[in-house]
Amino acid sequence: MARGNKEKYTDKQKRQAQHIEEGYESRGVSEEEAERRAWATVNKVHGGGKKPGGSGRGKEEDHEPMRKGGHKGGKH
16 A cells, blocks of 8 residues: 555544544644554554454454544643
8 A cells, every 4th residue: 555545444444543643733733743643553553454354353453542542642
C-alpha cells in the first residue's frame, strides 16, 4: 500500500480516524498533525488496514491508545 492511500481501511476505521482528528483539532492541534495522530491511533488500535479473512485472523481491538489521548501530557 502506497503511503497516504487509505483505500485499504474499513469504513469503521475511517470514521474513527475522522472522529479522533476532530478531537485533536478542537484542542488546537494543526489539521495536518491531527490527521497524522488520528491515523497513528487507528493503526495502533487495529494493527493497520483491512486484513484478509481466514481462520484465526480475527484480533481484538486494543483500545488503550484511545484511552490515553488527552491524558498523556499531564495536567496544565
